[in-house]
Amino acid sequence: MPELSFKNFATDQEVRWCPGCGDYSILKAVQRSLAEAGAKPENTVFVSGIGCASRLPYYIESYGFHTIHGRAPAIATGVKLANPKLDVWVITGDGDGLSIGGNHLLHALRRNIDVNILLINNEIYGLTKGQYSPTSRVGTTSPSSPGGSVDSPIDPGRFAIGAGATFFGRAVDIDQKGLPGLLNEARGHEGTSFIEILQNCIVYNKDVFDDVANKKTAADHQIHVQHGEPLLFGKTNDKGLRLNPSTLALEAVMVGHDGVTTRDILVHDETNATFAHLLLSMEAPLPTAMGVIHRRRLESFDRAFWNSKTQKRRQKVVNLLHQGNLLDRRNGSE
Amino acid sequence: MPALLTDRPNVRQEFADKISHVVRFAGDSGDGIQLQGQQFTVASALAGHDLATLPDFPAEIRAPAGTRYGVSAFQIQFGGDRVTTPGDAPDVLIALNPAALVVNLANLVPGALIIVDESAFTAQRLKRASLDTNPLEDDTLEKFDVCPVDISHLTLEAAKPFGLGAKDAMRCKNFWALGLVLWMFDQPRDATAHWIQTKFANNEAVRNANLAALSAGHAYGETAEMGHILSQHPIPEAPLDAVEYRTITGAEAMALGLVAAGELADTELLFCSYPITPASSLLHHLTGLDDAGVATFQAEDEIASICAAIGASYAGKLGVTSSSGPGIALKTEALGLAVATELPLIVVNSQRAGPSTGMPTKTEQSDLYQAVYGRNADTPLPVLAAHSPADCFETAIEAVRIALRHMTPVILLTDGYIANASELWPIPNIDDFQVITNNKPTETSGDIWERDAETHARLWAAPGDKGFIHRIGGIEKDIVTGNISYDADNHQAMTNLRQAKVESVANFIPEQTIDQGTTAGLAVVAWGSTYGAVYQAVKECLQEGLAVAHIHLRYISPLPKNLHDLLTRYDKLLVPELNTGQLATLLRDKLLVDIQQLNKVSGQPLTVAEVKEAIARLANPRMQEVTNA
Numbered sequence: 001m002p003e004l005s006f007k008n009f010a011t012d013q014e015v016r017w018c019p020g021c022g023d024y025s026i027l028k029a030v031q032r033s034l035a036e037a038g039a040k041p042e043n044t045v046f047v048s049g050i051g052c053a054s055r056l057p058y059y060i061e062s063y064g065f066h067t068i069h070g071r072a073p074a075i076a077t078g079v080k081l082a083n084p085k086l087d088v089w090v091i092t093g094d095g096d097g098l099s100i101g102g103n104h105l106l107h108a109l110r111r112n113i114d115v116n117i118l119l120i121n122n123e124i125y126g127l128t129k130g131q132y133s134p135t136s137r138v139g140t141t142s143p144s145s146p147g148g149s150v151d152s153p154i155d156p157g158r159f160a161i162g163a164g165a166t167f168f169g170r171a172v173d174i175d176q177k178g179l180p181g182l183l184n185e186a187r188g189h190e191g192t193s194f195i196e197i198l199q200n201c202i203v204y205n206k207d208v209f210d211d212v213a214n215k216k217t218a219a220d221h222q223i224h225v226q227h228g229e230p231l232l233f234g235k236t237n238d239k240g241l242r243l244n245p246s247t248l249a250l251e252a253v254m255v256g257h258d259g260v261t262t263r264d265i266l267v268h269d270e271t272n273a274t275f276a277h278l279l280l281s282m283e284a285p286l287p288t289a290m291g292v293i294h295r296r297r298l299e300s301f302d303r304a305f306w307n308s309k310t311q312k313r314r315q316k317v318v319n320l321l322h323q324g325n326l327l328d329r330r331n332g333s334e
Numbered sequence: 335m336p337a338l339l340t341d342r343p344n345v346r347q348e349f350a351d352k353i354s355h356v357v358r359f360a361g362d363s364g365d366g367i368q369l370q371g372q373q374f375t376v377a378s379a380l381a382g383h384d385l386a387t388l389p390d391f392p393a394e395i396r397a398p399a400g401t402r403y404g405v406s407a408f409q410i411q412f413g414g415d416r417v418t419t420p421g422d423a424p425d426v427l428i429a430l431n432p433a434a435l436v437v438n439l440a441n442l443v444p445g446a447l448i449i450v451d452e453s454a455f456t457a458q459r460l461k462r463a464s465l466d467t468n469p470l471e472d473d474t475l476e477k478f479d480v481c482p483v484d485i486s487h488l489t490l491e492a493a494k495p496f497g498l499g500a501k502d503a504m505r506c507k508n509f510w511a512l513g514l515v516l517w518m519f520d521q522p523r524d525a526t527a528h529w530i531q532t533k534f535a536n537n538e539a540v541r542n543a544n545l546a547a548l549s550a551g552h553a554y555g556e557t558a559e560m561g562h563i564l565s566q567h568p569i570p571e572a573p574l575d576a577v578e579y580r581t582i583t584g585a586e587a588m589a590l591g592l593v594a595a596g597e598l599a600d601t602e603l604l605f606c607s608y609p610i611t612p613a614s615s616l617l618h619h620l621t622g623l624d625d626a627g628v629a630t631f632q633a634e635d636e637i638a639s640i641c642a643a644i645g646a647s648y649a650g651k652l653g654v655t656s657s658s659g660p661g662i663a664l665k666t667e668a669l670g671l672a673v674a675t676e677l678p679l680i681v682v683n684s685q686r687a688g689p690s691t692g693m694p695t696k697t698e699q700s701d702l703y704q705a706v707y708g709r710n711a712d713t714p715l716p717v718l719a720a721h722s723p724a725d726c727f728e729t730a731i732e733a734v735r736i737a738l739r740h741m742t743p744v745i746l747l748t749d750g751y752i753a754n755a756s757e758l759w760p761i762p763n764i765d766d767f768q769v770i771t772n773n774k775p776t777e778t779s780g781d782i783w784e785r786d787a788e789t790h791a792r793l794w795a796a797p798g799d800k801g802f803i804h805r806i807g808g809i810e811k812d813i814v815t816g817n818i819s820y821d822a823d824n825h826q827a828m829t830n831l832r833q834a835k836v837e838s839v840a841n842f843i844p845e846q847t848i849d850q851g852t853t854a855g856l857a858v859v860a861w862g863s864t865y866g867a868v869y870q871a872v873k874e875c876l877q878e879g880l881a882v883a884h885i886h887l888r889y890i891s892p893l894p895k896n897l898h899d900l901l902t903r904y905d906k907l908l909v910p911e912l913n914t915g916q917l918a919t920l921l922r923d924k925l926l927v928d929i930q931q932l933n934k935v936s937g938q939p940l941t942v943a944e945v946k947e948a949i950a951r952l953a954n955p956r957m958q959e960v961t962n963a
């Protein structure tokens with residue numbers, strides 16, 4: 001069978017995002033990862049909710065279901081339960097996944113249904129023209145918060161870990177090097193894989209992640225974690241993270257300064273949820289953690305669900321009809 | 335104590351001559367009244383009686399003991415004739431405490447036999463029931479035959495040898511009273527004894543105490559010298575067909591209907607729901623039936639449950655969801671998605687009294703508007719209604735047949751009464767049902783948006799099917815390619831198509847028939863759980879010489895094609911409903927017919943007497959016309 005290239009995963013539909021939208025590079029990364037993984041289009045399903053990002057299934061040559069606002073994880077759960085052999089993806093955004101659909105996201109994560117959820121976070125409602133979202137930082141000015149938003153945002157990563165997620169990863173939209181690989185890690189994980197993608201909505205929330213995503217400063221402002229490897233970052237990997245025992249939080253140190261050696265630097269343990277929590281709690285000037293931040297083994301919900309199955313269906317149906325206390329008049333009354 | 339045993343030989347004779355009785359068991363919600371009723375139901379069925387039951391319990395799981403609002407009751411009509419309702423008015427009441435006695439008095443027939451647990455009429459318990467005087471000692475019960483029995487005390491005695499504490503021993507009271515009533519109607523005890531043996535297999539003391547209580551109650555009837563008031567009344571067998579029968583509740587029949595439909599359609603089902611009274615029993619009955627082709631998924635909320643069902647249908651299994659009115663309201667947006675994407679889906683609504691939380695354990699038929707009209711935009715879908723517990727079986731099969739044939743969601747209406755009530759069911763032979771066809775792709779299938787000319791169904795291609803890869807969604811789609819389309823003419827064409835698809839269902843369903851009665855005069859046009867009361871009322875009115883017919887609708891939307899012609903043959907139409915007139919409005923709208931209404935919204939089923947009274951007001955004596963009995 002000829003290998004499919006990422007172009008084989010493109011549809012004939014005209015892509016309708018604003019020119020320069022971060023979704024273009026996400027789409028490309030998704031198509032690329034599917035090609036790299038040798039995914040079969042007929043066995044792949046993309047389910048989305050409502051929002052700019054949720055248009056993505058129309059542009060991928062696979063089965064696709066563009067559903068209703070917030071409900072994609074619930075619909076994907078039904079798809080996966082009905083046919084566990086399918087490779088099921090959910091495309092959602094910060095409003096779709098964490099506001100109107102927060103409940104479904106929470107339950108998909110705690111059940112550990114084997115679907116891959118991509119939460120495309122731009123900290124704004126794009127499709128409805130720019131209102132602040134549940135991930136918008138306090139003070140975000142928008143048509144619905146002209147004086148600046150006052151409600152505290154939710155952090156997708158800590159939400160996921162709190163809900164019992166068995167896989168959490170994070171990447172920046174334009175990271176064509178890291179994102180396809182992360183998507184493949186998610187695809188290979190049994191259970192719910194949840195990936196937060198920091199996306200640039202150039203119309204309504206331009207460069208809100210610039211501090212993290214900007215390629216010029218990325219080396220200092222991002223840390224790409226890898227299981228079993230020390231938590232080092234910076235252009236020359238001279239910076240590292242260690243635990244401050246008095247604050248129970250991570251702190252950045254320079255290796256080779258103030259007596260700090262590589263031995264003081266923490267080694268990433270993706271199976272440890274507390275560790276994930278520490279990494280996800282870092283705020284500037286500490287770097288933002290990227291890559292597979294948390295991953296642990298747990299039987300997926302769909303596997304547990306289908307564990308017992310038998311055949312002989314018609315006989316079973318007939319038996320059911322005839323259960324209970326029967327009054328048999330087939331030979332007339334006694 | 336005053337003379338409780340009134341001396342009315344004619345009343346007693348009338349009682350003795352009856353071939354069917356209405357018995358009501360009542361007590362605290364913790365007394366096991368529902369169990370008592372269910373066991374009596376089984377015994378009655380095994381004795382060859384036709385029957386219909388009405389469980390009537392409070393929403394609170396264990397309301398405070400002895401209070402009026404904590405009374406739980408179970409009513410059954412059984413006998414040697416066709417029985418279609420649980421009876422308007424009991425002629426036997428078994429009351430295990432003062433509250434259970436007083437709340438049920440108003441409904442009894444004059445001269446009814448009341449068996450009370452005498453020892454429960456203490457000062458304290460009278461007070462709990464808000465009674466200043468003891469009804470056993472004043473003139474409250476003047477119109478009735480009262481048989482006070484020291485049930486609590488006799489139960490304790492019967493249970494004594496098995497070493498239970500007083501509280502546990504007292505729990506056997508329901509079986510003692512059941513034993514007595516079984517004796518009264520000469521019904522078999524074996525099934526109940528067997529039930530006790532199985533249920534308490536691991537608890538010898540409880541098992542033996544309950545068995546002893548059952549026997550003691552039975553023996554009491556035989557030996558107590560109360561023949562003048564408490565005597566045995568064997569009931570003749572009902573004229574039953576030469577088939578196998580069982581008792582079945584609506585929820586059980588619905589579950590079996592769905593299972594059978596899945597088998598007939600050779601399609602597996604994914605049943606997704608969220609707990610809600612009175613719909614949860616369907617989830618309970620379907621759980622564990624995965625080897626019969628149904629898997630159940632308890633979702634995180636009502637919305638998730640319909641969404642998961644839609645996901646399953648998209649993936650090639652039949653999604654089914656179920657709820658009651660408030661939950662259906664939450665599912666509404668997703669129902670629109672199922673209509674737009676043309677996916678098969680079954681939505682069961684066990685209606686309950688509303689609005690809002692309303693009265694969750696009480697019945698009503700007030701979600702007909704919601705089912706037919708209750709969605710944003712022009713979003714038509716077929717609506718069916720089951721008319722009795724057993725009828726849920728066939729109606730479920732019909733709903734699945736329509737959903738798969740036309741690729742559409744279908745709403746199936748039932749209600750709290752049907753879901754919980756039971757009746758005698760001639761077990762059908764599944765091989766007698768026509769196979770259900772679906773629109774799954776075959777070797778010769780073309781494009782998935784190529785439609786069947788008669789059903790307007792598209793292909794049911796699902797992920798995993800090679801060669802049918804496609805994207806669908808809630809955005810309007812192009813009628814030819816299925817791609818997103820905002821084109822004006824296309825939206826008009828799609829709207830017309832969705833309407834035509836639902837209307838085309840009428841070409842496949844049976845024509846409406848007359849359930850019984852005349853072909854002119856007054857037609858009582860009803861739907862859903864009023865069936866039994868209307869059937870009985872019309873039957874009696876026909877016997878009394880009135881020109882009246884009973885026409886009962888299963889197909890609410892679309893209506894059967896001949897309905898207009900059928901109804902316009904009658905001078906008058908009466909539509910009785912447990913709402914303020916929803917079917918009446920629909921019929922006026924669709925058929926432009928004039929309608930008289932009979933409406934009741936009390937949380938209780940319609941009575942035969944209420945229907946008869948309305949018929950008597952409208953119907954004329956029968957002339958010489960043809961009857962269709």
Ligand code: SF4
Binds near residue numbers: 122126203
């Ligand atoms: S509004 Fe923002 S998120 Fe939406 S398409 Fe335009 S740039 Fe992208």
